[in-house]
Amino acid sequence: MELPLVILDTETATFDGPPHLLELGAIRVVDGEVTDQFLSLVCPEVPIQLEASQFHGITEEDVRGAPPLEEVLQRFTDWADDDWLCAHSAPFDARVLGYEYARTRLTPPPGPFVDTLSLAKRYLPEAPDHKLATLAEYLDLDTGALHRALEDAVAAWQVLVACCDRYEQIHSSPPTFATLLEQSGTHSTIEGAVPAQPRLNARTRALQAACQDGTPVLMHYGMPPAPSMAHEIWPRLLFRSKQKSYLEALCTRSGILKTYRLDRIQRVSPI
Numbered sequence: 001m002e003l004p005l006v007i008l009d010t011e012t013a014t015f016d017g018p019p020h021l022l023e024l025g026a027i028r029v030v031d032g033e034v035t036d037q038f039l040s041l042v043c044p045e046v047p048i049q050l051e052a053s054q055f056h057g058i059t060e061e062d063v064r065g066a067p068p069l070e071e072v073l074q075r076f077t078d079w080a081d082d083d084w085l086c087a088h089s090a091p092f093d094a095r096v097l098g099y100e101y102a103r104t105r106l107t108p109p110p111g112p113f114v115d116t117l118s119l120a121k122r123y124l125p126e127a128p129d130h131k132l133a134t135l136a137e138y139l140d141l142d143t144g145a146l147h148r149a150l151e152d153a154v155a156a157w158q159v160l161v162a163c164c165d166r167y168e169q170i171h172s173s174p175p176t177f178a179t180l181l182e183q184s185g186t187h188s189t190i191e192g193a194v195p196a197q198p199r200l201n202a203r204t205r206a207l208q209a210a211c212q213d214g215t216p217v218l219m220h221y222g223m224p225p226a227p228s229m230a231h232e233i234w235p236r237l238l239f240r241s242k243q244k245s246y247l248e249a250l251c252t253r254s255g256i257l258k259t260y261r262l263d264r265i266q267r268v269s270p271i
Helices: 049-056 069-080 090-104 116-123 131-140 149-169 177-184 207-215
Strands: 005-012 021-030 035-040 083-085 113-115 217-221 229-243 245-249 257-261 265-269
Touching: 005 049, 005 131, 021 069, 021 090, 021 149, 035 149, 049 116, 049 131, 069 090, 083 090, 083 149, 083 257, 090 113, 090 116, 090 229, 113 116, 113 177, 116 149, 116 177, 131 149, 149 177, 177 229, 207 217, 207 265, 229 257
Parallel strands: 005 083, 083 113
Antiparallel strands: 005 021, 021 035, 217 229, 217 265, 229 245, 245 257
């Protein structure tokens, strides 16, 4: 392969709603050899959902002393530089990181994603299915414990190698990065996966400035005709998902990052 490639994987604190990064693992491959690795847990601002913890095994105790999101993303940005990226089911990992770079307002690494899921469907069609764990078993990979970020990144790299070997058998020459990217289909980038911004009306327009300035507001929230309840919040992120608009904000009373529907916000007042 003619360029360095960063193969990554993410584990999250949530299985539904906006994603929240819990672990980020990656390896750098140069000329077919792993030359470096990146691994960090993240201390999330939301509780770890039970279903997520059962999937990857990461608990609240594991992340209690982990660094905050912004620190981890800045280190990863510097480490990844402008290398091309790779992941198994790349749109998922791009979405996770897209939300997190939007929350921190950091500039993400610009590299496009090669997607080993799309490549495995094309070059390993005989596999029982194309989940990473299934492919690891099918290819008899020595991966260690899957569903952890670094181990899954290594497994994705080994799946990529198997796909490249199959490509070379068919075409009598190794694939270029451009070919792998073209056959990945999705052309994902982290920047392209940053959540869309909602349209704001007169009731909610003050939230945009509050998100940018990091200032608290008093939000009157409820579904009319029921009376609204006043919440003191620190707005963090405005986004659209599945045709609905949302606000993510830190609730002063609970200290938890919560998600609110914009259509249920009746009034916003400065504090």
